[in-house]
Amino acid sequence: MSKFRIYLREAIVSLSRGGGMAIASTISISFTMIIFGLILMLFLSLFQASNKIGDQVELLVFLKDNVSSQDINGLVGTISNMEGVSSVEFVSKHDAWEKFKKYFQNKINISDIKNPLPDTIKVRVKSPDYIAGLAKVISQFPQVDETRYPQQLLNALNILVQKITLIGSLLLIGFALASLVVISSTIKVSVLARREELEILELVGAEPNFIRMPYILEGSFIGFFSSLLAISFFIILSIFLSFAIANTAPPWSFFWPLDTSLWILMCLVVVIVGTFIGFLGSLISLKDVGKFSVTKDF
Structure with a gap:
């Protein structure tokens, strides 16, 4: 033994x-x-x-007025291929305004207000650590007016x-x-x-x-x-x-x-x-x- x-x-x-x-x-x-x-x-x-x-945090990319559909599609494709990006969604100013009106239809009268919303690209990231770097790079594109994300939350x-x-x-x-x-x-x-x-x-x-x-x-x-x-x-x-x-x-x-x-x-x-x-x-x-x-x- x-x-x-x-x-x-x-x-x-x-x-x-x-x-x-x-x-x-x-x-x-x-x-x-x-x-x-x-x-x-x-x-x-x-x-x-x-x-x-952190995974729910989105980077919002607001586009300038009169950006062509071709440029938008190209920008969406470029962002999709960036490191750290998990998903990209384009929301037109028309669709965003319709959702806004539907949400506030019983709260305030906005029927006479002109649509102030811009075309927007919503970017989801694999980790919150990527978001600041992506915002800095994406903001340099000529089609982009502004990028926003909840820095305080992060x-x-x-x-x-x-x-x-x-x-x-x-x-x-x-x-x-x-x-x-x-x-x-x-x-x-x-x-x-x-x-x-x-x-x-x-x-x-x-x-x-x-x-x-x-x-x-x-x-x-x-x-x-x-x-x-x-x-x-x-x-x-x-x-x-x-x-x-x-x-x-x-x-x-x-x-x-x-x-x-x-x-x-x-x-x-x-x-x-x-x-x-x-x-x-x-x-x-x-x-x-x-x-x-x-x-x-x-």
Whole structure:
């Protein structure tokens, strides 16, 4: 039987012997991972919302009067081929005026007002980061009178993303460290509870790794299963939120549901962090427990 199989068997035996302590540890760490995951979920939903709001931002290109259809088509084609452009739509001054009159027909009398609106090209970008550069380039074309976009909104979104990244990262690191303390304390208690057994193993010549590795695997298992319990909670929460926010209009639909890629990312991060914290917590606890010579050189 390979050494890893032996270590794995001993880790499973240790978990089964731990019984209630192992279950209590898994539950307590699950709560910590749930809080960790909730912070991560909030971070990702805010990040998603800021991106979706940014995707809704349009660059409006107002054309000069009497621009020919041929020049308009050529300009639309040129803009469409620019880097960062996702879609281009031409709105004639006539169509824009008809929409304007329809919207305000019961609010103000505009029947005697001459159409003041210009022909307009609406430009959607792949990322808000492109919009300022595109506006600068497009404004140089001779057919263009003016370009407009919500600069203040974009600035606010950039500040929001920066703050979300900073605060979210600090909170995630904080709760990861809290989880590390919990699991290292749990493994330390388990080691101390079996002190006599481990001393006997040393006396009969057991290798240091034979004593250490089962506890390292045990901590990793506890972290892994705690993460799975946390993900089960997130699945239930996701179903509840999906029903609660179903068919809602923005801004709530910007936040939830999470895109599939973000949902998968969140689950992977929770599992990886939980397992790694279990592994690292075991190492720390074995270093701190100085009762056995096998742990002193680890």
